[in-house]
Amino acid sequence: MNNRLDDFQAYRSRMNKRILEIGNRGIKRFFNLDTMAYKDGALDTKTKEMLGLVASMVLRCNDCIDYHVLGCVDAGCSDAELSEVFNVALVVGGSIVIPHLRHAVESLDLYKGNAQPENE
Amino acid sequence: MNNRLDDFQAYRSRMNKRILEIGNRGIKRFFNLDTMAYKDGALDTKTKEMLGLVASMVLRCNDCIDYHVLGCVDAGCSDAELSEVFNVALVVGGSIVIPHLRHAVESLDLYKGNAQPENE
Amino acid sequence: MNNRLDDFQAYRSRMNKRILEIGNRGIKRFFNLDTMAYKDGALDTKTKEMLGLVASMVLRCNDCIDYHVLGCVDAGCSDAELSEVFNVALVVGGSIVIPHLRHAVESLDLYKGNAQPENE
Amino acid sequence: MNNRLDDFQAYRSRMNKRILEIGNRGIKRFFNLDTMAYKDGALDTKTKEMLGLVASMVLRCNDCIDYHVLGCVDAGCSDAELSEVFNVALVVGGSIVIPHLRHAVESLDLYKGNAQPENE
Amino acid sequence: MNNRLDDFQAYRSRMNKRILEIGNRGIKRFFNLDTMAYKDGALDTKTKEMLGLVASMVLRCNDCIDYHVLGCVDAGCSDAELSEVFNVALVVGGSIVIPHLRHAVESLDLYKGNAQPENE
Amino acid sequence: MNNRLDDFQAYRSRMNKRILEIGNRGIKRFFNLDTMAYKDGALDTKTKEMLGLVASMVLRCNDCIDYHVLGCVDAGCSDAELSEVFNVALVVGGSIVIPHLRHAVESLDLYKGNAQPENE
Numbered sequence: 001m002n003n004r005l006d007d008f009q010a011y012r013s014r015m016n017k018r019i020l021e022i023g024n025r026g027i028k029r030f031f032n033l034d035t036m037a038y039k040d041g042a043l044d045t046k047t048k049e050m051l052g053l054v055a056s057m058v059l060r061c062n063d064c065i066d067y068h069v070l071g072c073v074d075a076g077c078s079d080a081e082l083s084e085v086f087n088v089a090l091v092v093g094g095s096i097v098i099p100h101l102r103h104a105v106e107s108l109d110l111y112k113g114n115a116q117p118e119n120e
Numbered sequence: 121m122n123n124r125l126d127d128f129q130a131y132r133s134r135m136n137k138r139i140l141e142i143g144n145r146g147i148k149r150f151f152n153l154d155t156m157a158y159k160d161g162a163l164d165t166k167t168k169e170m171l172g173l174v175a176s177m178v179l180r181c182n183d184c185i186d187y188h189v190l191g192c193v194d195a196g197c198s199d200a201e202l203s204e205v206f207n208v209a210l211v212v213g214g215s216i217v218i219p220h221l222r223h224a225v226e227s228l229d230l231y232k233g234n235a236q237p238e239n240e
Numbered sequence: 241m242n243n244r245l246d247d248f249q250a251y252r253s254r255m256n257k258r259i260l261e262i263g264n265r266g267i268k269r270f271f272n273l274d275t276m277a278y279k280d281g282a283l284d285t286k287t288k289e290m291l292g293l294v295a296s297m298v299l300r301c302n303d304c305i306d307y308h309v310l311g312c313v314d315a316g317c318s319d320a321e322l323s324e325v326f327n328v329a330l331v332v333g334g335s336i337v338i339p340h341l342r343h344a345v346e347s348l349d350l351y352k353g354n355a356q357p358e359n360e
Numbered sequence: 361m362n363n364r365l366d367d368f369q370a371y372r373s374r375m376n377k378r379i380l381e382i383g384n385r386g387i388k389r390f391f392n393l394d395t396m397a398y399k400d401g402a403l404d405t406k407t408k409e410m411l412g413l414v415a416s417m418v419l420r421c422n423d424c425i426d427y428h429v430l431g432c433v434d435a436g437c438s439d440a441e442l443s444e445v446f447n448v449a450l451v452v453g454g455s456i457v458i459p460h461l462r463h464a465v466e467s468l469d470l471y472k473g474n475a476q477p478e479n480e
Numbered sequence: 481m482n483n484r485l486d487d488f489q490a491y492r493s494r495m496n497k498r499i500l501e502i503g504n505r506g507i508k509r510f511f512n513l514d515t516m517a518y519k520d521g522a523l524d525t526k527t528k529e530m531l532g533l534v535a536s537m538v539l540r541c542n543d544c545i546d547y548h549v550l551g552c553v554d555a556g557c558s559d560a561e562l563s564e565v566f567n568v569a570l571v572v573g574g575s576i577v578i579p580h581l582r583h584a585v586e587s588l589d590l591y592k593g594n595a596q597p598e599n600e
Numbered sequence: 601m602n603n604r605l606d607d608f609q610a611y612r613s614r615m616n617k618r619i620l621e622i623g624n625r626g627i628k629r630f631f632n633l634d635t636m637a638y639k640d641g642a643l644d645t646k647t648k649e650m651l652g653l654v655a656s657m658v659l660r661c662n663d664c665i666d667y668h669v670l671g672c673v674d675a676g677c678s679d680a681e682l683s684e685v686f687n688v689a690l691v692v693g694g695s696i697v698i699p700h701l702r703h704a705v706e707s708l709d710l711y712k713g714n715a716q717p718e719n720e
Contacts (some may be wrong), residue, residue: 018589019585022559029269034575037212037266050163055178060421061216083382085171087386089159092176092179093179094692095424096416096692096693096694097696099215105382135705150690156385184696186696199262201578203262210574211266215304216572219303219304274571277567282561294531295484295569298535299539327624328531328660330454333535334456336418336656337662361609401648402680407647407650408684410643411654415655415688415692418655419659442697447506450510452656455514455544456544465498465502506637509629509633513629
């Protein structure tokens, strides 16, 4: 039942808690801004999660990709919609994005139960 | 009447034509892929232009920002929607994005006629 | 008497004012966080401005470099100290930083009146 | 006998197949463009693989580095030639490239059988 | 007793030795420049290690972060000082830095014995 | 007769001289390493200039692109060879490279006298 997404989420929760314990006010406020940026507003959460995903892919951050792939699925993105986000990321960012596209597709499969968990 | 957006568009057209004259097949095909990536599909052009804009902002490319700011306005993005795209870009990309946020807002003002053209 | 630093500061002030007029709460708060990050704390402003400068140089953002070169001088950095910040940026970021090192040194000269203003 | 290069190649094949199953036409075409870019033309494959390697190193993508290190060896690059590609990458990209230089040299050793496989 | 910092240091030493065996003069000299950049000068090692850390964080290189977190602790940085370096990195580099902030804080805890070693 | 390449070369010479006057030993040595990296060795200057060009394009640095476009032409690269370097840069780096491809092609035209100088 356990896979790398569960490990990532556990690590993420544990370390975010640890970071907030440090007590730096600027860091705390930044974390709040980050959370608020994806709330429904003039744009809905689904659109904002797709914005977060494409930004994470062109900046090539796997942990950020995982976070927003899950956010996109939870906000109701279809596979066809996600594939078009992936395509924009690939065209804008180039072949250097391909390893992160592999990661994104694997995360999507793991989250939706399409694939057996395998170590990367 | 003339401003830096007009100069950019003229330069862009002239040089893209020049690039395609080179006759490299890979480059031509890439230009086609780039154009197709923003066409209506599972996601509409408006959403895809916002994806292109946020990617351009976090990668900090002013010419790409101009291209997608205009695309977003043409596709019907409201100012409130654009401000939320800007906010996601700022939070994901950090203060290093601020000079490009200034550029994006100035381009938006120039395109919508909110501002007198001024040299940057 | 006028030089590109004056132009930059005027443009920066005008556009930051314009950005805050947009009224996006996340963007406003981000601007506050950015300002606060360089205030005296466990580290003094001088050290933090040097941190901002080296980060701006390796991320290759000329506007950010100008902002922090001026901040470093105002906070009392000597030329010898600045040259060591430049060296760390160059070693960490590589030759791709060199055009920005030229920009930084020119900005420093302009700000300290060591050089006649010239168009870049 | 098994090492991280074998794991990478198996993962790469499996996930590329999975990506193409998604059926997004833009992504498929991009993959074709990527393959074609390294074929013999005005420049031979050996030169193009070195171009791909230096680009991968300065953009700091380990999977891309592995792909092109193997491509360079297969195309006939000598160790002396590869060390000069590494040096250009290091000078252009700076010390931030060093962890990826370690990865590249380890991959080279693994591929040529110079080293015992070890977990990184 | 063993944790990922020990593994990193062993790997780093082994591969740096291997890289220098290659005998490329440019690479050797670059490694010397890199070492010298953090020696006491107009700025002391403590300040320079903080410069190296913030640069590594905004460029998002975990191995470089580990190297400079340890250097900062060894040079006498307090936790409060390090948290302000982290905050500057976060504000300059944005949320894309957060996974590397988690890594930096975990490395700090491991090095200072505040945490039980856990696999990331 | 004057164009932006001449301006760039004059600015580059003036500021490099100014940087070396600062007298920082690390910076001086870095400039030497940078020069040496493109000298004939196991790979010839022509190949190394192409490596420098593709690295400059994917890192999106116009001044570095100009430097290496001129170096490539001087080392004997044909237009067909340069177009394949451009294509590798475009595929690896994505559409974000396109503005820099326009710059590179314009620089090439200016240097070879194919185009009338125009302000960008």
